[in-house]
Amino acid sequence: MTRMDHTTVLAAYDRQIRRNLDTVGPDGPGVLIERAGGVVRRVGAAHDWNGVLWSGLDETTADEAIAAQVRHFTARGLEFEWKAYTHDLPADLPGRLLAAGFAPEPAETLMVAAVDELPLDAPPPEGVRLLPVTDAEGVRLMVDVHEQAFGTDGSALGRQILDQLTxxxxxxxxxxxxxxxxxxxxxxxxxxxxxxFAGLWGGGTVAQWRGRGVYRSLIAYRARLAQARGVRYLQVDASDQSRPILGRLGFTELAKTTPYVYRP
Known part of the structure; x- marks a missing residue:
């Protein structure tokens, strides 16, 4: 097993998923990936994820770029997120976002694993079966899990996933x-x-089923799908709860990322 070169993989992630995603094209229906004023942003409907994916700023340009994004999204009545990474510049970007009215959410850890190095044979525990989600009923089940596992409203997420599936x-x-x-x-x-890269998102388990291997089986299930599509790396923004599990499976920590949210 070869050891992952952290610097090389992080640079590839920044280049492919953050900085140049506009060259790949939109990643959802009705979504625009735009490059404007030193940032790359994702703009969609109110139930989509809207926000700044990447910024190339310095001390002289950051404040105006932040203000411009606030104007852009609020003119459309959209809440949006600025994903700030520990290696982003300027170094005081988080403080500038706070001063502009953004609210931080819990920090997450950017973790990456080479698909071919992941354990792909991890069946669910006895009595549990995995069902591919392909329609509105499956999305309803996902939303039910999301609301129980995270304690937040999952209706917008449900609309987003159903849009993608449709x-x-x-x-x-x-x-x-x-x-x-x-x-x-x-x-x-x-x-x-x-x-x-392909991204792992939304992994959540209801409280009474945690610690039984269900989450691990969902990682393996998705890794097999990624391998079949020729994906090289899997990426996840890991919470403190999932980070130790992912680390044991072979995911490597590359950076910290904090979502800064602006609500009009």
Missing amino acids: TAPESVAAVVALAGDTPVSSARLEFQPGTD
Whole structure:
């Protein structure tokens, strides 16, 4: 097993997924990837993820670029997120976002693994089956899990996933774990054609089923799908809860990222 070169992989991630995603094309229906004023941003409907993916700023340009993005999104009535990474410049970017009215959410860890180095044979525990999500009923089950696992409203997420499944099914693979007929965990895999990466998103398990191997089985399930599509790396923005599990599976920490949210 070869050791991952952190610097090389992080540079590839920044280049392919953050800085040059506009050359790949939109990653969802009705979504625009735009380059403007030193930033790359994703703009969609209110239920989509809207925000700044990358910025190439310095001390002399940061404040005006931040103000310009606030004007752009608020003119459309959209809440948006500025994903700030520990290696982004200027070094005081987080403080400038706070001063502009952004609110930080819990920091996450950018973790990456080479697909060919992941354990792909991790079946769900006894009594649990994995169901591919392909329609509105499957999305309803995912939303149910999301709301139980994270304690937040999942309606916007449900609309986003259903949009993808309906108009761009090749861009996403979603799965729900069922204990009998009860949804207990769910997750999705988002593809970025033309890049080396696919993203693991939304992995959540209801409290009473945690620690039994369900989450691990969803990682393996999605890794097999990624391998079949020729994906080189899997990427995840890991919470403190999932980071130790991912580390044991072979994911490597590359950076910290903090979502700074602006609500009009």
